Amino acid sequence: RKHLQNLQETTLALIKPDAIQQMGQIINSVHCNGFVIKQLRMCQLTTQDAQTFYKAHSGKPFYGALTTFMSSGPCVAMELVAEDAIKRWRLLLGPTCTEKAKVIAPSSLRAQFGTDGTKNACHGSDSTETAKLELAFFFVDRTLGSCARMRNCTLC
Ligand code: RTP
Ligand code: MG
Numbered sequence: 629r630k631h632l633q634n635l636q637e638t639t640l641a642l643i644k645p646d647a648i649q650q651m652g653q654i655i656n657s658v659h660c661n662g663f664v665i666k667q668l669r670m671c672q673l674t675t676q677d678a679q680t681f682y683k684a685h686s687g688k689p690f691y692g693a694l695t696t697f698m699s700s701g702p703c704v705a706m707e708l709v710a711e712d713a714i715k716r717w718r719l720l721l722g723p724t725c726t727e728k729a730k731v732i733a734p735s736s737l738r739a740q741f742g743t744d745g746t747k748n749a750c751h752g753s754d755s756t757e758t759a760k761l762e763l764a765f766f767f768v769d770r771t772l773g774s775c776a777r778m779r780n781c782t783l784c
Contacts, residue, residue: 637713638666639753640762645701647741647749654737654750658708661720667707667767675699681765693746705766714759717752724748 641658643651658665673681678698685691708717722729722736726748729739741749753759 634712634714636709637711637756637759638763639708639713639717639759640751640766641706641708641717642751643704643706644747644749644751645697645703646743646747647737648702648704650741650749651704654741655706657720657737658706661716663708663710663713663717665706666709668704669766670702670704671766672702673699681762690746697747707763707767714753714756718754721750721752 641663643654647654655665675695678695679686679691682691682694682698685694710716720737722733722738724738725745726738726742727745729736729742729748733739737750738748743749753762
């Protein structure tokens, strides 16, 4: 039945480096908006990791600034579970550009915690296909009891 199709959908959410000090408020919003956190990790991407994660945007004018920003400090990655999680998380994010978000979606996460058009606080997968790929990117190592770190992690 169509209305049950996206029950228990999963998506990859990121708290980006510009909003890492607001992670408590952002995680509170995650819970208040009915998302369950299935997995969570904090890690700092290398420039190469960021280039791989955002490879769909390679060649665009903002790609260099985006990948430099995304590797400038730690991110928090979360696997979120909810009905229609992909669409609902992106709705909570608001528009890509923080300044636009402040005007048309002032209670969105990007309006509240973003910095500008590139430094915009959070990420959300845009389809079931990208969610699957992006979750594998961050949560591929499920070993218990040891650090499941990124390649070339600078934190440990
Ligand atoms: P995201 O992938 O991070 O969830 O964001 P989005 O779908 O809303 O936007 P997208 O078009 O996929 O862009 C990816 C990220 O690139 C940066 N960006 N900067 N300065 C610019 O014009 C510009 N445009 C995009 C943002 O960090 C955006 O989230
Ligand atoms: Mg996107």
